[in-house]
Amino acid sequence: MKAVSKVQRHYDEVAHIYDRRYDRSGGRAYYSHISRHVMEGLPGDKRLLDLGCGTGLFLSRYRSTGGDGVGLDISRMMLNRAQERSPSSSLCMGNAEHLPFRDGSFDVVASLLAFSYLRNPDRVLEESFRILSPGGTIAICTLGKNLFTTGLPAVYQIGEVMGVTHVGMGNFGERYYSGNEMGSLLREAGFRQITVKRISFAHVSLARPLFHLAKKFEPFVETHIPYLAYNLVAFARKPE
Numbered sequence: 001m002k003a004v005s006k007v008q009r010h011y012d013e014v015a016h017i018y019d020r021r022y023d024r025s026g027g028r029a030y031y032s033h034i035s036r037h038v039m040e041g042l043p044g045d046k047r048l049l050d051l052g053c054g055t056g057l058f059l060s061r062y063r064s065t066g067g068d069g070v071g072l073d074i075s076r077m078m079l080n081r082a083q084e085r086s087p088s089s090s091l092c093m094g095n096a097e098h099l100p101f102r103d104g105s106f107d108v109v110a111s112l113l114a115f116s117y118l119r120n121p122d123r124v125l126e127e128s129f130r131i132l133s134p135g136g137t138i139a140i141c142t143l144g145k146n147l148f149t150t151g152l153p154a155v156y157q158i159g160e161v162m163g164v165t166h167v168g169m170g171n172f173g174e175r176y177y178s179g180n181e182m183g184s185l186l187r188e189a190g191f192r193q194i195t196v197k198r199i200s201f202a203h204v205s206l207a208r209p210l211f212h213l214a215k216k217f218e219p220f221v222e223t224h225i226p227y228l229a230y231n232l233v234a235f236a237r238k239p240e
């Protein structure tokens, strides 16, 4: 099975449990943390394209700040959930590698927790560059390369063999990026004013007591030992 259709099938299957992971208790705290960091670097009242929008968690937050936007995803079932969450949302089923939009039609591109699945991240960034207006902003939040994420592919492979049904559990050939790798990808696509920072230490997968402990240390980790933070968030601009 092609990697993209495997990811698509997986998210179709877990769409009904996705929000239990990211929109309740610890999961919501984790998601609020990363989306706040993304939101802080974006103009709030613009037209946004959310790549791999899933159930619309970020899109609805962005729209609540006065912005407007479109969500694109390869999973029909995830999009159905997004439509239920926010019936007035504009949603589009498709692959982020081929964006069905005219040049310069968005002010902002954002993508949260989806970039690791991309087979051709360079192609996605070229497409993002094309559909952004001059001066437009892109924000990517994805798992970074570190001690913990290095072991994830093995965990996912074992989970798949054992038939575990869990959001994100599967052998999808996910890629985790260092800050330098992400910076280079953005630069090669034509973006400038690139900043990359590492965020989040309290990961949604941690058991509850560990999550609370990690939450206490999160500000310290992000500031002093960012290598241990799970996600990276990158911002860049298309030149005027």
Ligand SMILES: C[S@@+](CC[C@H](N)C(=O)[O-])C[C@H]1O[C@@H](n2cnc3c(N)ncnc32)[C@H](O)[C@@H]1O
Residues within 6 Å of the ligand: 004, 007, 008, 011, 022, 051, 052, 053, 054, 055, 056, 057, 058, 072, 073, 074, 075, 078, 094, 095, 096, 097, 111, 112, 113, 114, 117, 118, 119, 168
């Ligand atoms: C972990 S979910 C993240 C969803 C959402 N961005 C969020 O923050 O909750 C990953 C999403 O990326 C989507 N996805 C993966 N590869 C994609 C691709 N090539 N094009 C579009 N969507 C993709 C999946 O279908 C899934 O909905």
